Amino acid sequence: MASNKSDYVFFGELEQVVLLALARLQDRAYGMAIHRDIEERTGRDVAIGSVYRALDRLERKGYVSSHLGEPTPERGGRAKRFYAIESPGLSALHKSREMFARLWEGLRIDPEVAG
Amino acid sequence: MTRREPPRLAQLLVAASASSEYRDDLLGDLQEGYQKRRENNGRPSASLWYCWQAIRSIPANLAVRFSQPRLRKERRGTDMDTLIQDLRYSVRTLVKSPAFAVIATTTLALAIAVNSAVFSLVNVVVFSELPMDDPDQVTIFRALNSRLGEEYGSFTYNDFLEFRDGSQSFSELAAWTGGAWILTGGEEPVRVDGYEVTDNFLRAWGLTTVAGRGFVPSDNQLGAEGVVLLSHGFWMRQFGGRVDVVGSTLEMDGAPHTVIGVLTPKMEFANLAEAEVWLPLRRTRDETALEERDVFLSGRLREGVSVSEAHNEIATIAARLEEEYPTTNRGWESLVLSARDSLLGDDGRRILLLLVIMVAFVLLIACANVANMLLARATARSREIAVRTALGARRGRLVRQLLTENFMIAIAAAGIGLLLSRGLMELLIWITQGQQLFFVLAELDTTVLAFTLLISLIAPLAFGLAPAIRASRADTSGALKEGSARAGSGRESSRLRGALVGAQMSLAVMLMIVAGLIVRSVINEQQRALGFNPANLLTVELTLPDAKYADDQAITTFYRELMEGASGLPDVAGVALVSHLPVIFAGQNQPFEIESQPVVDELERPAAHVNVASADYPALMGIPLVRGRGFTAADAQESVPVALISLEAAERYWPEKDPIGERIRIREDDPWIRIVGIVGNVRPDDTNDERPSPHIYLPFQQNARPDMYVLVRSGGDPLALAGAVRQEVWAVDPNQPIDETRSMQQALFDSDSTTYALITLFIAFALFALCMAAAGIYGVMSYAVSRRAGEFGIRMALGATTSDVRRMVLANGSKLIAVGGVIGLAGAALISRLLSNLVFGISTLDPLTFVGVTILLAVVGLFANYIPARRATRTDPVTALRAE
Numbered sequence: 001m002a003s004n005k006s007d008y009v010f011f012g013e014l015e016q017v018v019l020l021a022l023a024r025l026q027d028r029a030y031g032m033a034i035h036r037d038i039e040e041r042t043g044r045d046v047a048i049g050s051v052y053r054a055l056d057r058l059e060r061k062g063y064v065s066s067h068l069g070e071p072t073p074e075r076g077g078r079a080k081r082f083y084a085i086e087s088p089g090l091s092a093l094h095k096s097r098e099m100f101a102r103l104w105e106g107l108r109i110d111p112e113v114a115g
Numbered sequence: 116m117t118r119r120e121p122p123r124l125a126q127l128l129v130a131a132s133a134s135s136e137y138r139d140d141l142l143g144d145l146q147e148g149y150q151k152r153r154e155n156n157g158r159p160s161a162s163l164w165y166c167w168q169a170i171r172s173i174p175a176n177l178a179v180r181f182s183q184p185r186l187r188k189e190r191r192g193t194d195m196d197t198l199i200q201d202l203r204y205s206v207r208t209l210v211k212s213p214a215f216a217v218i219a220t221t222t223l224a225l226a227i228a229v230n231s232a233v234f235s236l237v238n239v240v241v242f243s244e245l246p247m248d249d250p251d252q253v254t255i256f257r258a259l260n261s262r263l264g265e266e267y268g269s270f271t272y273n274d275f276l277e278f279r280d281g282s283q284s285f286s287e288l289a290a291w292t293g294g295a296w297i298l299t300g301g302e303e304p305v306r307v308d309g310y311e312v313t314d315n316f317l318r319a320w321g322l323t324t325v326a327g328r329g330f331v332p333s334d335n336q337l338g339a340e341g342v343v344l345l346s347h348g349f350w351m352r353q354f355g356g357r358v359d360v361v362g363s364t365l366e367m368d369g370a371p372h373t374v375i376g377v378l379t380p381k382m383e384f385a386n387l388a389e390a391e392v393w394l395p396l397r398r399t400r401d402e403t404a405l406e407e408r409d410v411f412l413s414g415r416l417r418e419g420v421s422v423s424e425a426h427n428e429i430a431t432i433a434a435r436l437e438e439e440y441p442t443t444n445r446g447w448e449s450l451v452l453s454a455r456d457s458l459l460g461d462d463g464r465r466i467l468l469l470l471v472i473m474v475a476f477v478l479l480i481a482c483a484n485v486a487n488m489l490l491a492r493a494t495a496r497s498r499e500i501a502v503r504t505a506l507g508a509r510r511g512r513l514v515r516q517l518l519t520e521n522f523m524i525a526i527a528a529a530g531i532g533l534l535l536s537r538g539l540m541e542l543l544i545w546i547t548q549g550q551q552l553f554f555v556l557a558e559l560d561t562t563v564l565a566f567t568l569l570i571s572l573i574a575p576l577a578f579g580l581a582p583a584i585r586a587s588r589a590d591t592s593g594a595l596k597e598g599s600a601r602a603g604s605g606r607e608s609s610r611l612r613g614a615l616v617g618a619q620m621s622l623a624v625m626l627m628i629v630a631g632l633i634v635r636s637v638i639n640e641q642q643r644a645l646g647f648n649p650a651n652l653l654t655v656e657l658t659l660p661d662a663k664y665a666d667d668q669a670i671t672t673f674y675r676e677l678m679e680g681a682s683g684l685p686d687v688a689g690v691a692l693v694s695h696l697p698v699i700f701a702g703q704n705q706p707f708e709i710e711s712q713p714v715v716d717e718l719e720r721p722a723a724h725v726n727v728a729s730a731d732y733p734a735l736m737g738i739p740l741v742r743g744r745g746f747t748a749a750d751a752q753e754s755v756p757v758a759l760i761s762l763e764a765a766e767r768y769w770p771e772k773d774p775i776g777e778r779i780r781i782r783e784d785d786p787w788i789r790i791v792g793i794v795g796n797v798r799p800d801d802t803n804d805e806r807p808s809p810h811i812y813l814p815f816q817q818n819a820r821p822d823m824y825v826l827v828r829s830g831g832d833p834l835a836l837a838g839a840v841r842q843e844v845w846a847v848d849p850n851q852p853i854d855e856t857r858s859m860q861q862a863l864f865d866s867d868s869t870t871y872a873l874i875t876l877f878i879a880f881a882l883f884a885l886c887m888a889a890a891g892i893y894g895v896m897s898y899a900v901s902r903r904a905g906e907f908g909i910r911m912a913l914g915a916t917t918s919d920v921r922r923m924v925l926a927n928g929s930k931l932i933a934v935g936g937v938i939g940l941a942g943a944a945l946i947s948r949l950l951s952n953l954v955f956g957i958s959t960l961d962p963l964t965f966v967g968v969t970i971l972l973a974v975v976g977l978f979a980n981y982i983p984a985r986r987a988t989r990t991d992p993v994t995a996l997r998a999e
Binding site: 030031032035036045047048049050052053056068070071072074075076078079080081 | 148175
């Protein structure tokens with residue numbers, strides 16, 4: 001993916017985390033699943049409201065889309081809202097990774113110090 | 116039972132802070148997480164987590180909530196999602212209460228079925244594609260004669276010429292008359308039906324040929340070369356649609372006819388659909404032009420001329436013709452109608468209007484019933500709705516959800532209803548033996564589909580909006596607190612249900628009275644004496660071609676040989692000939708002259724149905740000879756002309772004198788005919804005639820005519836003889852086609868088949884209405900009883916007897932029945948006026964029907980009311996009070 005510097009995107013940490021969770025969960029990505037995935041990988045019990053704020057922003061940017069799924073009894077008969085990454089979201093992830101890769105290029109930081 | 120719900124306060128916190136868009140998602144996700152944690156770590160930990168999540172989510176939730184409103188491109192998609200969600204939810208709720216779903220759907224399906232069936236009949240009349248080009252410009256003429264009771268008369272050829280030459284209103288005035296020809300040259304002779312038309316007929320109707328040419332003026336010249344146009348259907352059937360048929364020659368009635376073209380398929384409409392061939396009408400203004408009223412007229416209006424202007428002009432000419440040609444035209448009026456108006460007579464229009472009103476009632480009753488069920492359900496669901504309201508569901512959203520459910524019921528009902536309506540139409544066609552074109556024409560087209568869709572969309576609003584709004588208004592705290600199925604239903608709700616039942620009751624009264632009046636009329640009609648014995652009687656219709664049977668001698672020889680042959684068949688008790696089948700069609704009511712009673716006023720002339728019959732006709736039919744003698748072999752062609760008259764003719768026209776020996780004459784130039792005998796009456800063919808119609812019978816020997824019915828009396832099933840009789844016909848003339856062959860009983864049934872079809876419809880409506888009304892009363896009363904169980908318990912504990920309680924409940928129900936019944940009776944008195952031409956032997960306010968229906972409904976209503984009343988008395992005070 002050829003890109004020049006002006007293409008670099010900045011978006012919030014949680015947004016990136018959520019986007020990565022979406023990529024991982026594929027078609028099983030809905031609020032609680034995303035929340036659980038983040039918790040499992042980061043050990044952080046984020047507020048579900050924050051997850052939705054991130055999803056809301058991502059959706060406004062056109063990075064993700066959502067649709068309603070089946071309601072389930074354990075949700076009190078409410079439907080799951082499934083999210084999927086759209087191609088702008090995917091390319092944003094790639095660009096962000098590339099950007100961080102460039103930022104890290106040649107840097108040597110002792111993990112102990114950074115810790 | 117452990118509490119499965121997360122902490123309510125925390126839920127409210129989430130619901131309050133979240134934007135409406137994500138509220139359900141958040142609550143769902145949190146509940147899911149809560150359930151998982153509760154299973155793994157126990158309830159306290161799960162509750163703690165839930166609360167912590169709820170609190171921590173507040174800032175993010177508020178941020179989303181107060182962020183710039185999103186102009187989502189997918190906004191429509193979200194609406195769609197809501198719809199899909201609603202649909203899913205509806206399916207689930209309906210599946211959960213199958214009894215409700217099935218009853219509601221069936222009720223509506225039945226109502227929709229009769230509505231689409233009747234609408235498809237209306238569709239034929241109101242919206243059907245008329246065969247003409249700009250049909251509003253095309254008029255159809257009708258001749259009326261009030262004295263002869265003729266409303267659909269045709270015209271003399273002379274009338275046509277006078278109208279054509281004397282009027283200014285029409286750019287084209289065309290005439291046509293029915294005809295039948297025998298087509299030979301194929302394997303066996305076939306009779307083809309069709310019309311003879313003036314050359315401008317196609318121009319008048321703006322029609323074209325699909326192949327070849329139409330008629331030109333020279334085709335109408337007497338003695339011109341034989342030409343024929345084929346109907347599209349006949350062309351396809353007989354010639355496989357081959358274009359090279361045009362130009363070929365057909366042998367019709369023994370003469371060559373060149374096929375000059377094929378008509379447009381548009382022409383296959385109503386009675387014209389049966390026409391196979393179209394020939395030029397070849398007549399001149401001679402004596403015969405005045406003899407028979409056998410041409411139909413149709414005119415295309417000149418630019419800017421209205422139908423009523425054209426009618427006035429024609430009426431003026433018709434009045435002049437009455438003066439000029441008193442013998443043929445006295446008493447005849449002319450009516451000019453637009454093509455569409457002429458499709459259906461006034462009676463037909465009235466029946467159709469009545470049907471439309473009836474089915475609308477059926478639909479209303481069904482809607483009222485479903486509405487009642489929904490009201491009951493709304494009460495039962497008030498808790499569910501209260502919870503959803505508490506969780507932030509907006510009222511509009513709830514109403515929308517409830518209406519979605521109703522629409523689902525209605526759409527399912529529409530689907531089933533359409534199938535049922537097809538079945539109903541098939542039944543009507545079967546009952547009428549395909550004789551009634553309206554039923555056959557009533558096809559399922561897009562208009563009918565659109566109509567069905569429309570009512571299935573309107574119906575849910577009619578039956579569902581009020582219950583939905585009421586349900587959505589449910590008092591949240593009350594419903595949650597009480598937690599009982601009884602919550603949220605107030606006096607208002609039960610009053611609404613009562614009103615619905617009252618309305619159902621009154622509609623049912625109206626439907627049943629109309630059905631009752633019609634049934635009574637038909638019974639009265641059927642009870643008129645037939646005057647003959649229709650059992651074991653075979654009727655074979657024959658039309659001898661004019662070309663081959665040019666003179667009376669040939670005709671009488673043919674029929675004599677046929678009768679001799681048929682009499683010799685085994686199991687044949689007798690054979691006779693008659694020109695018209697009694698009851699089915701008695702023949703034209705013809706004015707005649709009595710020698711001893713010179714007529715002063717043409718309008719005062721006596722009239723009777725003139726039938727030609729063979730000597731043994733009365734004996735074979737079982738029509739008694741009252742006085743005088745019957746025809747004998749001595750009444751031959753050269754002998755003195757004789758006639759028999761019916762008893763009614765004798766009593767009506769010779770009230771104080773013995774008609775035997777009197778002389779009458781039907782046409783001015785004919786010789787006088789001596790009356791030699793009086794025979795019994797037969798039932799008139801007109802269903803509206805209470806008195807038997809006067810008849811004159813002329814002997815076949817003296818009045819040979821080519822078209823006769825051969826009647827064969829058999830010892831057993833008359834149809835078993837049909838094959839043998841046909842063979843006898845072909846033994847006399849192998850080229851003679853045979854028209855309809857049926858038993859007299861079948862013929863009688865066929866002639867009343869439309870009535871039977873209508874009766875079937877009306878009885879079905881009435882039964883439906885009765886069942887619905889009974890179910891409605893039962894539903895409302897048992898619901899009321901269950902609500903008041905506690906009250907009854909207390910009353911009985913305080914000493915009320917079972918009969919006191921029963922009386923109380925019955926009194927309540929009776930009030931509904933009485934109010935509904937009175938309104939219904941008043942409505943029925945209004946509607947039954949539409950029946951004024953249809954009732955027979957009773958008034959439209961027939962007391963027996965009105966009282967009978969009232970009693971029947973009261974009994975059914977009270978019975979439906981009695982069951983819940985009895986249940987009320989079984990209430991155990993202790994149980995009832997505990998339930999409170």
